[in-house]
Amino acid sequence: MKPFAxxxxxxxxxxxxxxxxxxxxxxxxxxxxxxxxxxxxxxxxALDLKSVKPAMLRELVMERxxxxxxxxxxxxxxxxxxxxxxxxxxxxKDVADHAPQPRLSEVVKRMNSLGRTEVRGAVRDLLDxxxxxxxxxxxxxxxxxxxxxVSARLAKQALADMSGKDIIEIETLWHGLTPPYESLFAxxxxxxxxxxxxxxxIFHSVMLANPVEDGDLEKLNPEDYAAEWKWxxxxxxxxxxxxxxxLYSRSGDDITGAFPDVVEAINFDGVIDGELLVGGTKRTNAxxxxxxxxxxxxxxxxxxxxxxDDYPAFVRAYxxxxxxxxxxxxxxxxxxxxxxxxxxxxxxxxxxxxxxLVPFTDWSELDRLRADPPDPxxxxxxxxxxxxxxxxxRLKGPWFKWKRDPYxxxxxxxxxxxxxxxRSSYYSDFTFGVWTTTEEGEQLVxxxxxxxxxxxxxxxxxxxxxxxxxxxxxxxxxAVKATPDFGFVLEVAFEGIARSxxxxxxxxxxxxxxxxxxxxKLPRDADRxxxxxxxxxxxxxxx
Amino acid sequence: xxxxxxxxPTPAGLFCPxxxxxxxxxxxxxxxxxxxxxxxxxxxxHGHVLAxxxxxxxxxxxxxxxxxxSEQAAAWGEEIFVNGVKVMxxxxxxxxxSAQILIEKDGMRIVVSGDYKRGIDPTCDPFEPIACDVFIxxxxxxxxxxxxxxxxxxxxxxxxxxxxxPERSHLVGAYALGKAQRVIRLxxxxxxxxxIYIHGALARLCDYYQGQGIELGDIRPATIEKSxxxxxxxxxxxxxxxxxxxxxxxRFNEPLIAFASGWMMVRQRAKQGGVELPLVVSDHCDWPELxxxxxxxxxxxxxxxxxxxxxxxxxxxxxxxxxxxxHLVGYEDEGD
Numbered sequence: 060m061k062p063f064a065x066x067x068x069x070x071x072x073x074x075x076x077x078x079x080x081x082x083x084x085x086x087x088x089x090x091x092x093x094x095x096x097x098x099x100x101x102x103x104x105a106l107d108l109k110s111v112k113p114a115m116l117r118e119l120v121m122e123r124x125x126x127x128x129x130x131x132x133x134x135x136x137x138x139x140x141x142x143x144x145x146x147x148x149x150x151x152k153d154v155a156d157h158a159p160q161p162r163l164s165e166v167v168k169r170m171n172s173l174g175r176t177e178v179r180g181a182v183r184d185l186l187d188x189x190x191x192x193x194x195x196x197x198x199x200x201x202x203x204x205x206x207x208x209v210s211a212r213l214a215k216q217a218l219a220d221m222s223g224k225d226i227i228e229i230e231t232l233w234h235g236l237t238p239p240y241e242s243l244f245a246x247x248x249x250x251x252x253x254x255x256x257x258x259x260x261i262f263h264s265v266m267l268a269n270p271v272e273d274g275d276l277e278k279l280n281p282e283d284y285a286a287e288w289k290w291x292x293x294x295x296x297x298x299x300x301x302x303x304x305x306l307y308s309r310s311g312d313d314i315t316g317a318f319p320d321v322v323e324a325i326n327f328d329g330v331i332d333g334e335l336l337v338g339g340t341k342r343t344n345a346x347x348x349x350x351x352x353x354x355x356x357x358x359x360x361x362x363x364x365x366x367x368d369d370y371p372a373f374v375r376a377y378x379x380x381x382x383x384x385x386x387x388x389x390x391x392x393x394x395x396x397x398x399x400x401x402x403x404x405x406x407x408x409x410x411x412x413x414x415x416l417v418p419f420t421d422w423s424e425l426d427r428l429r430a431d432p433p434d435p436x437x438x439x440x441x442x443x444x445x446x447x448x449x450x451x452x453r454l455k456g457p458w459f460k461w462k463r464d465p466y467x468x469x470x471x472x473x474x475x476x477x478x479x480x481x482r483s484s485y486y487s488d489f490t491f492g493v494w495t496t497t498e499e500g501e502q503l504v505x506x507x508x509x510x511x512x513x514x515x516x517x518x519x520x521x522x523x524x525x526x527x528x529x530x531x532x533x534x535x536x537x538a539v540k541a542t543p544d545f546g547f548v549l550e551v552a553f554e555g556i557a558r559s560x561x562x563x564x565x566x567x568x569x570x571x572x573x574x575x576x577x578x579x580k581l582p583r584d585a586d587r588x589x590x591x592x593x594x595x596x597x598x599x600x601x602x
Numbered sequence: 603x604x605x606x607x608x609x610x611p612t613p614a615g616l617f618c619p620x621x622x623x624x625x626x627x628x629x630x631x632x633x634x635x636x637x638x639x640x641x642x643x644x645x646x647x648h649g650h651v652l653a654x655x656x657x658x659x660x661x662x663x664x665x666x667x668x669x670x671x672s673e674q675a676a677a678w679g680e681e682i683f684v685n686g687v688k689v690m691x692x693x694x695x696x697x698x699x700s701a702q703i704l705i706e707k708d709g710m711r712i713v714v715s716g717d718y719k720r721g722i723d724p725t726c727d728p729f730e731p732i733a734c735d736v737f738i739x740x741x742x743x744x745x746x747x748x749x750x751x752x753x754x755x756x757x758x759x760x761x762x763x764x765x766x767x768p769e770r771s772h773l774v775g776a777y778a779l780g781k782a783q784r785v786i787r788l789x790x791x792x793x794x795x796x797x798i799y800i801h802g803a804l805a806r807l808c809d810y811y812q813g814q815g816i817e818l819g820d821i822r823p824a825t826i827e828k829s830x831x832x833x834x835x836x837x838x839x840x841x842x843x844x845x846x847x848x849x850x851x852x853r854f855n856e857p858l859i860a861f862a863s864g865w866m867m868v869r870q871r872a873k874q875g876g877v878e879l880p881l882v883v884s885d886h887c888d889w890p891e892l893x894x895x896x897x898x899x900x901x902x903x904x905x906x907x908x909x910x911x912x913x914x915x916x917x918x919x920x921x922x923x924x925x926x927x928x929h930l931v932g933y934e935d936e937g938d
Contacts, residue, residue, distance in 0.1 A: 071869060072878050078858075081766055124746070125920060131913045132747045136868055145747035145867065191749075477847060483859060483876040484851045535874065 060189055062090045063098045063163045064196035070207045074479035079209060083217035087244075094163045096239025099218075101200055103211035106238060109170045111182055111201040113139055119183055124149040140198035147186050147194055161188055164239065166197060211310070212452075222247035230264035230451035232256065234311060262296060262307040263330055263380055263388075264451035268441060268458035275459065276422045276442075283446075285392065286417040286425055288432060289439040289460055290375055291350045292336035293357070297374060299325050300384070306335075317359045320367045321374055324410035327402050332378040332449075333414070336436070337370045340412035347375075347436045373410045376403050377441075380449055391446035429461055439463050466556060466568075466594060468493065468586040469577055471503055472547040475525040476536045478510065485518055486525035486537065489573065491549055495564075495588040503541055504588060506564045509551060512572030520576060521547070546582035550575040556594050566591045603710045605736045605903065608687070611928045616714060616738070616907075620707055621687030623652075625714050628932030635689060637716025638700035639664065639779055642933045652676055652684070654691055656699025656814065660779065663806050676701070678727070694718040695729035696885050697780025698811060704732055712736040713899075719884065720891040721750065724791070725784045725816050729895075737901035738928070741909035742886040743864050750864055750888040756881045757788045760860060763879050764836060771834040771854035775843030775861035775877070778803050780885050782840050783811045785862045786818045788883070789838065799824035799834070801841030801850070824853075831855040843875070864888070893917065908933035 066086045073079050083102075087095050100106035120129055120143055129146060136142040161169075166185060173181050182201070186194055199205045215233065219226040224247060235256035236243055245251035294309035304325045306315045315322050318335070337353045339345020348370075355370050356362065379399040380388050387395055403413045417440060419425040429440045439462035447457035470491035478487035488510040492503035513521065524539070524547050531538040540546060552574035559567035566588070609618050615627035623633040630647035637643055637653075639660030644653070646665035651658065655675040662669055676682055676691040678701075683689075691701040696717040705712045713734040720729055743750075764772060776782040782804045789798060797820045800808060805823065812818055824839050835855045845851065846859050861877040864884025872880040887895065892914060896904055904925040906914050911927035918925030 068869075069879075072872055072880065074878070078767070078878070085766055125916070127916050128746055128913055131910070131916070132745050135745055135910075136747055137870060141869060142747065145749075149746060191751075477876065479876055483857075484847060484849060 060160050060163050060166060060193040060196060062086060063094065063101070064190075064192040066098065067196050067199070067205075067207060068192050070209055074208075076213065079213060080217050080220055083209070083214060084221045087217060087221050092241050092244060093239035096241060096244065097163050097167050099214055099240055100238035101205060102207075102209050102214040105211070106167070106200065107171070108167060108200055108203075109173060109178065110203055111178065111198075113202060115179060115182070116140075116143055116198065116202075119143075119179065119186070120146065122183075140202055140204070141195055143186075144191050144194035144198055147191075158190075160190060160193055161185065166200075170201065218243075218247055222249075227450050227452050227454075228253075233264060234262040262298060262305070262311040262313075264311070265294065265296060265309050265332060266378075266449050266451060266458060267453035268443075268460040269453060269455050271442070271459045271461040279422075281419065281421050281425075283444055284442050285445050286419055286428075287377065287414045287441045287443070288417060288434070288437045289441050289462065290334045290336060290347070290414075291436050291438040292334040292353055292375070295333060295335040295374060296380075297321075297325060297331045297333070299328050299330075301328070317356060317362050318372050319362065321372050321410055324407040326406055328383045329402065330380040331374070331376050331399065331402070332380060333374040333376040333411075335372060335374055337372050339371070340373050340375070340409060341415075342408040342412050347434060349436055371409075373412070375412055375414050377414050378449060388449035390448065392443050392449075393445045395449065425461070429463060432463070462554070466554070467550060467552050467574060468590060469548050469580060469584065470506065470551050471541050471582040471585045472521075472524070472539055472549055473503060473505055473541055474536050474538050475521075482518075485522045487518055487522070489521070489549065491551060492541070492564075493586045493588050493591065501543070503582070503585075504564045506562070506566055506588070506591060507551065507553070507568045507571045509549075509571045509573050512552070512574055513576070517573075517576055520578075541582055543583035544581055548577040548580040548582060548585055549573050550577050556591060558595055564588060564591075566595065603708050605710055605712055608707050608710050609705055609712050609714075609736075609738075611930055613931075615930065615932075616928075618684075618687060618705060621684040621689070621705070623684055623687075625703060625705075626716065626933075628930075633684070634670075635684075635703055636661070637694065637703060637714065638696055640697070640717070640777075643716065646670065650674070652682065652689070654678075654699045654701050657701070659810060660699060660807070663810055664779075692730045692732055693727035695720065695723060695726060698726045698783070698814060698816070700726060700780075702729075702732060704734065710735055712738065713901075714738045715740060717742065717886055718895075719887050720895065721753065723784055723885070725780070725787055725811065731895065731899050734899065735902045736905060737896065737899050737903075738905045738907060739892065739896065739914070740886065741892065741906045741911050741914045743867075743884065743888050744892055744906070744910035744914040746889050746913070748864060748867050748884075748888045749890055750867070750882050750884045753784075753788055753883045754792070756862075756883050757785075757792050759879065759881060760789070760838070761792060761794070763858065763860075764838075767856075767858055768836045770856040770858040771831075771837050771839055772879070773839045773841065773846050773851060773854060773857045773859050774881070775846055775859065775863070776840055776883075777863075778842050779807055781862055781883070782842075783808060783816060783818060784885065785881075785883060786821065786840060787816065790817070790819045794838070795819060796838075797822045799837055799839040801825075801839075801845050803842050803845070804840065847876070896923065 069082050132146045133142045215226055215229045218229050242254040246253050296307045298305045304322050306318050306322050308314050336347050338348035352370055376399055379395045382398050400413055403411050442459040444457045470493050472489050473492045474490040475486035476488040478485055490505050490508045492505045494501055495504045528540040529537045530540050551571050553568040553571040555569035557567055609616055614629040616625040623635055624631045625635045626637055626643040627634050632649040634648040635652045636657055639657045644661050646669040649671040651670040652674045658673050688706040690704040694700040694702045694716050703714045711734040713732050717740050718729050776785045786798055800821050832855050843861055851857055858878050860879035860881055862881040862883040865871045866880030866882045904918050904923055905928050907928045907930050915925045915927050
């Protein structure tokens, strides 16, 4: 447990991606099988471990500790798993540093072999045998709340870095393997052949697109690319093989149980990539409905008949990975699409349709189409190289997403907070506000927070402004001067806006970022809250 | 005699009315007894100061020679009478020169521990338990969550990180008096002999420690020596934590912020401070040490001063030891 616990301790506090990769690679290189495989599973969210209820953990602590002292401790630390890891045995001296501790693989095997009545005693024993940081790691695993800022993708990148293999190869294999991944590590270390997958009826890592950035398209020939609408639903994968039909989210979560209306309609074998939406398919001539309608169906384990009647779900198909058992991912996009069209043609019309291609001759024409799409549930266009094979991950080049222009407002900097890692000596997280009329007159009300979008040179300017114009401090946060005639105006771009009861201003932005520094403007020129609410009303009006 | 007649809390600090002196007063007073040189305990502007030679020297370094009207040095174990009250200084094991003060009159013995620790520290004399009626203990880390690991294993984390990130400058935050010198000494005891770079705020105190025979090895100012950040690749830099949030820190190569403090036991504390590498090295007692010290001294009463008073008082009550919090304010400015 020690190497994994040490890794967690470092990952929690390491903000930079490269720093995390270094720590992960070091862990995978120096930790033996099968422990590292279970560690990998835990990081990638693929570890199956008998769960422990917080209530039982509290009871275990109280067996040996005064309740008042526990409460003081919990109030101070704030996290249950961490508190218990620190105060276990009433805060007695820790296990000797070099005393033997159970290995991660032993912990996993022991926990998963327990009967219901044995859990309490086994957890008590483990807490006795582990040191503070081992207890923390164990409790985080057993309570299922490992939040350490490492995605499955990052863990796989570390595997690629340690072995020199391509991450796409690892992604392709990933969902066919199970912990502790000994065959995977053997291959990564050159000790064995690449593992062979048993069946295609599993989740296959999806292919992702990069956003179009300045200058990207000028270098590309429009004739090499096809375009499709980008629909505002959720990306899914349908996998059907030998009577087993599954629906997965784009990260591989099994969401079959929440969408029986779609899954039961699957009448083909193979793997299809598409967008899950609610409403009617274009073959039923009913409109596609909004993301907020789709949200009614998300994050549920089961679904009622009424829910399915009110919010019928369907899949708009984008791509085909397997046709029957044949892996067609190495074929070009248009070739796969021809196959996909045949499959969808024979599939139930109310549950499946084919994503349309958007004809265009040059990038400026596509730009116009993107800015003014024919359906409000479209959020932009996808651009795909006609001959691109289906490759897992987010490669730069074959696929792009080009969203509708984001919203823009001018706002005033109100608060700033220091960043992390490289930015720990800079004020780089900014809360900004817009004008509104209150009983006390014109005031700036905070509407959001942004911590990227600016260049390093711009950050120097922002940081200096914060340091020179601080009017108050609250812990790590500084309030800066902001009056109608003095302050810092920021042009803020964002992807969407919605009503919010959680924010004082009543609005919440999606992905706000600082688009430009507007030193040419005075705070009095900044936007008003009414502008933002009007954006919401406009959006609602078009839907 | 009731103990309160010999010593009691006032807004200026603990006051002995018979001897007409204060212990570690937070405001300027006529006569002060000072346990150690941290700025929350040792302030300038008192009429007369009684402290150990080293504490007086440290106060002169920090505040200038004119830090008090007059001064008197107390040797370890020397009996000194102040207006008829016997006082005696004994090592507290906190930082160089740090003392507990025994205050005795008519058979009533009160020990003011100041800040203290029980772990091994080559940079100061170790704590000596003193039998007494009232033991006044600090409670900086007076919660069951705090147990400080072996400082050697904590320092090994720094070396592991240097291996993993050889290109990054490792900035180790440590308070200027005591912790900084202890950390440097721990690094040396791990076999590291390369230069260690220090922030200017540490220079005079490090010189003083070296003058007192505490070997710190090759230490150099971090300011002028090198001009490019890459020249600091893989270097160890020690400075006060506040400096790392300042522009000062930008001179280093991809700085990795470490912090040597007992507070680093709690992850959220580390995270809030932007610390990547917490090193749990403390100059205070942890929870088990507080408890074992009280059990060892077996005083009639325990008074708890600064820190987490309520938890330690609660524990004393559960043990049947009379205890009270003193609610003194003004300490913890220069914590751990």
